[in-house]
Amino acid sequence: MPTQEERLSLLEQTVAEYRPVLRDVVYELTIVKGLVTDQVRSIAAVTDQLRQMDQRLDRLEQQMGQILSLLQPPS
Template identity: 50%
Template sequence: MATQEERLIALEQTTAEYRPVLQNIAYELTMVKGLTIDQVGATQGLRQDMNNVKERLTNIEEKLDTILTLLKPS
C-alpha cells in the first residue's frame, strides 16, 4: 500500500495534469452561464412583446365587432 506521502504526490501530479482541462471547463461553463442569462432576458422581452400584440389584437377584434354590429341592417 502506498504511503500517505506517495498518495499526496500522485494527487498533486494528477491535479497538475488536469489543471488546463479543468480551467477550460470552468471557462466554458462561465460562457454558457452568460449566454443563458442573455437568452432568458431575450425570451422575457419576446414574451412581453407577444403579450402586447395579443392585447392589440383583442382591441382590434372588439372594435371590428362594434363596427360590424353598427353596420348590420336593423
C-alpha cells in the first residue's frame, strides 16, 4: 500500500496533468451558465408578454360581446 506521501504526490501529479482540461471545462461551464441565465430571463419576459396579451384579448372579447349584444335586435 502506498504511503500517504506517495498518494499525495500522485494526486498532485494527476491534478497538474488535468489542470488545462479542468480549466477549459470551468470556462465552458461558465459560458453555459451565462447562456442559461440569459435564456431564463428571456423566457420570463416572453411569459409576461403572453400573460399581458391574454389579458388584452380577454378585454377585447368582453368588449366585442357587449357590442354584439347591442347590435342584436330585441326579442
